Amino acid sequence: MSSGNEYYFEYMRELLGERYSDFVAAYNDKPRYKALRVNTRKITVEQFKRLFGTPLKQNALCGNSFYCDVKPSLDPLYHAGLYYMQEPSAAAAVAAFAPYIGERVLDLCAAPGGKATQAAEYMSGGVLFCNDPEYKRTKALAENIERLGVSNAVVTCNTAGDYRRAGFDGYFDTLIVDAPCSGGGITRYEDVPYSAEIVAGCAARQRAVIDDATELLCRGGYMLYSTCTFAREENEDVVRYISSKGFRTVDIPLADGSERGIDEPNARRIYPMNFDGEGHFYCVLQKTAGGEAERASARKKRATATFGRLKLDIAEINGRFVLPFDLPSLDGLNAVKIGTAVFDGGKDAAHALTHALTDEQVRAFGTVELGELAGEYIRGKQLEVCAPQRGMLIATVGGHALGLVKSAPTGDGTSALKNHYPKYLRV
The missing domain is CATH 3.40.50.150 (Vaccinia Virus protein VP39)
Structure with missing residues (x-):
């Protein structure tokens, strides 16, 4: 004690x-x-x-x-x-x-x-x-x-x-x-x-x-x-x-x-x-007292985004594209994070997006299963894996999204995966 x-x-x-x-x-x-x-x-x-x-x-x-x-x-x-x-x-x-x-x-x-x-x-x-x-x-x-x-x-x-x-x-x-x-x-x-x-x-x-x-x-x-x-x-x-x-x-x-x-x-x-x-x-x-108040919706611009075979409805809020949801006006609040970002600065998919997608959407995006190499991925290592296609893919463990990799050919005919796991999340 x-x-x-x-x-x-x-x-x-x-x-x-x-x-x-x-x-x-x-x-x-x-x-x-x-x-x-x-x-x-x-x-x-x-x-x-x-x-x-x-x-x-x-x-x-x-x-x-x-x-x-x-x-x-x-x-x-x-x-x-x-x-x-x-x-x-x-x-x-x-x-x-x-x-x-x-x-x-x-x-x-x-x-x-x-x-x-x-x-x-x-x-x-x-x-x-x-x-x-x-x-x-x-x-x-x-x-x-x-x-x-x-x-x-x-x-x-x-x-x-x-x-x-x-x-x-x-x-x-x-x-x-x-x-x-x-x-x-x-x-x-x-x-x-x-x-x-x-x-x-x-x-x-x-x-x-x-x-x-x-x-x-x-x-x-x-x-x-x-x-x-x-x-x-x-x-x-x-x-x-x-x-x-x-x-x-x-x-x-x-x-x-x-x-x-x-x-x-x-x-x-x-x-x-x-x-x-x-x-x-x-x-x-x-x-048991009081009333119910309505609130104006946040201003949104609707758009679409395409990644591989995946086509998403997205919304632009406060200058950022996110997955759409029922968002009221945020006027007067200090918003640190709004929804799930779709893009990471440019046209590439954001890391956050990979975690918000359904399993079906992840497969449509394009995946590469890491299995036992998933531990190397979260450490930020480059992986020598035979990817099913080139370009940006979602790395998975047990079929579930971990984050992004980019598949590119090497000189010996294999594919190297460039690790896009965010540095602030690596172990």
Whole structure:
């Protein structure tokens, strides 16, 4: 037990009562559990299991989450966007929220993208706004959105207040607020300072976010509120604060490993002594007041692009060609990334495009399967592979897009593949 968190353990003793000894035992003795979440936008769970090869243990709180201590940066399947590393407790919140996810979604505190990309798996279209108020955090967010092939996303760097000033009141039917918190659920592996003042400060900031965030949701819309702390002040107390603004809590399934909130039976708590994970809090609420607002669409110019046998409808937005989606006007927002870029500066296809295409579109573009050489590709190596055709192709692993290569003949009659994997992604 850490000697630097006396207040934390005293807080947990008071919170848990006779269960405190079980909590301490789990805190001290359980390993740090890691899990991957299969990206079902690209591949089914069963297909992934066959491709991954190594047996996977199911996460009881999320159907496409599995315990696995893989090093993702060295795995071509990760680079192909087939999975996302997500703490197993954290995967539970959106899994429970899935039936309430609509087509106008805002993840207000999205970086690095776990809940946003998970929500995207349940959307059939529409627009996903992935926001983080800290600009330096939006880089990882944008990269994860791109890697997992989410083509209907906008990454912004704003506050909830900025969204209100830009005229988004009542626009969204789904709101995710994974609130910045005191981090009580991660003290086992991070040196997190913890005190009554820190908890009170976090709760105050959460209420301030809620003051604006609740106005962005339309009447009848749903909010997922979550944290990775156990403090009542940041969890149930904030849920009651949200409820006071014209919301009702929704009774979601009580899955094994979770339990009801303290004096908020529709909220859910996960503790490490009950589940193989660090812990989480979440609650689904529905807005019963307010109205629904329409918003003008973004100005778009329609066009087409052709790559090999692949012909795509594309749209020009803010001077860049992207895959088209239902995008409202972004006036007043600081947009870091809009949709999926089609071209990389000139006429060549952009790396992001390869990850957003369907399997059928990838084949129409033209492919070369790398198999065991995929590891060399993500390291930026040139590959000696007999390509089926010349020109720009999509390199695949197990039939799934990794990125671009350019096939050119060599002097001995073979083909060399010039590696176009982006340098900032290479390992």
